[in-house]
Amino acid sequence: MFSKACEYGIRAATYIALRSLEGKRTSLKDIAKETDSPVAFTAKILQQLSKNKIVESVKGASGGFEIQKRNVHTIKLSQIVYAIDGDKVYHGCGLGLRECNGAKPCPVHDKFIGIRDGLKNMLETTTLLEMTRGLEVGLTYLKR
Amino acid sequence: MFSKACEYGIRAATYIALRSLEGKRTSLKDIAKETDSPVAFTAKILQQLSKNKIVESVKGASGGFEIQKRNVHTIKLSQIVYAIDGDKVYHGCGLGLRECNGAKPCPVHDKFIGIRDGLKNMLETTTLLEMTRGLEVGLTYLKR
DNA sequence: TTTATTTAGGACATTTTTGTCCTATTTATA
DNA sequence: TATAAATAGGACAAAAATGTCCTAAATAAA
Ligand code: FES
Ligand code: FES
Numbered sequence: 586m587f588s589k590a591c592e593y594g595i596r597a598a599t600y601i602a603l604r605s606l607e608g609k610r611t612s613l614k615d616i617a618k619e620t621d622s623p624v625a626f627t628a629k630i631l632q633q634l635s636k637n638k639i640v641e642s643v644k645g646a647s648g649g650f651e652i653q654k655r656n657v658h659t660i661k662l663s664q665i666v667y668a669i670d671g672d673k674v675y676h677g678c679g680l681g682l683r684e685c686n687g688a689k690p691c692p693v694h695d696k697f698i699g700i701r702d703g704l705k706n707m708l709e710t711t712t713l714l715e716m717t718r719g720l721e722v723g724l725t726y727l728k729r
Numbered sequence: 730m731f732s733k734a735c736e737y738g739i740r741a742a743t744y745i746a747l748r749s750l751e752g753k754r755t756s757l758k759d760i761a762k763e764t765d766s767p768v769a770f771t772a773k774i775l776q777q778l779s780k781n782k783i784v785e786s787v788k789g790a791s792g793g794f795e796i797q798k799r800n801v802h803t804i805k806l807s808q809i810v811y812a813i814d815g816d817k818v819y820h821g822c823g824l825g826l827r828e829c830n831g832a833k834p835c836p837v838h839d840k841f842i843g844i845r846d847g848l849k850n851m852l853e854t855t856t857l858l859e860m861t862r863g864l865e866v867g868l869t870y871l872k873r
Numbered sequence: 874t875t876t877a878t879t880t881a882g883g884a885c886a887t888t889t890t891t892g893t894c895c896t897a898t899t900t901a902t903a
Numbered sequence: 904t905a906t907a908a909a910t911a912g913g914a915c916a917a918a919a920a921t922g923t924c925c926t927a928a929a930t931a932a933a
Contacts, residue, residue, distance in 0.1 A: 642881085647930080679731070680740055700848050727836070789910080793909070
């Protein structure tokens with residue numbers, strides 16, 4: 586569904602959001618540990634998220650990553666997916682034609698559109714705040 | 730969503746189904762041409778589909794690929810996807826945890842389940858016959 | 874001011890996916 | 904029977920995705 590990079594990105598952003606709500610900045614090392622992700626690869630992904638203003642990074646001792654509390658409930662999963670995987674979720678054809686196009690649809694177009702819209706809707710309505718809800722009370726997990 | 734191999738596989742199987750309904754066997758060359766797919770790569774995929782009894786292959790001059798007419802309406806997209814991409818559509822976690830597991834769900838689990846079930850349902854209820862319907866009358870396309 | 878800690882980013886390595894090429898085998902037909 | 908046309912399958916190649924390593928720069932604190 587998503588690339589590994591994107592999966593790591595969502596997990597990382599979610600963990601940063603969780604920590605930010607506690608008023609804490611989080612180091613790359615901790616993020617990688619708590620999301621069970623490869624450290625150096627996660628670093629690259631966080632660079633992307635930082636450039637896209639999804640997370641803020643602070644260099645130097647006691648530096649790390651954070652998200653302004655007031656932004657945690659405004660950031661949508663769609664922004665993260667877009668920053669990492671681009672718009673293929675939005676324009677991709679289910680059968681791999683160059684782009685989805687209702688004027689010359691592939692045989693799965695009508696059915697695929699429904700599924701894609703469901704996904705799109707989910708990504709556009711789910712906020713990082715919502716992602717942290719279950720984590721706080723141990724109902725959901727970012728690693729196993 | 731699906732691998733390139735799977736996309737090519739669905740397109741190839743659909744075209745073979747269309748031709749089989751006309752009582753015609755189709756060569757690899759034609760399949761690749763009509764689905765705008767790389768010939769040799771498509772050959773590999775057709776080998777898989779053949780091993781999985783989704784298409785039948787006939788060697789030699791005037792050989793090619795075909796599907797028994799009576800099977801065209803019984804073969805589901807899910808069979809093709811399973812033959813090529815395996816069961817990750819069924820057991821994959823949206824955030825890349827080792828496997829989707831409702832007992833220790835990731836933060837998108839509940840929402841993801843819905844989308845995945847929609848996809849699953851679509852794959853399991855769409856037959857090759859249905860895939861060919863629009864093609865016959867020029868309403869849908871396997872290439873552009 | 875020095876040192877330790879931390880992110881930024883370029884270069885490189887590995888793995889997976891995608892794609893090609895060649896030879897063997899099968900089969901219809903001339 | 905010889906030839907041409909077609910799939911099967913192994914080996915290889917290229918590209919993309921994933922992942923690692925190292926140095927530079929920034930910053931807090933000793
Ligand atoms: S054209 Fe294939 S999904 Fe829209
Ligand atoms: S556990 Fe992640 S989707 Fe089910």
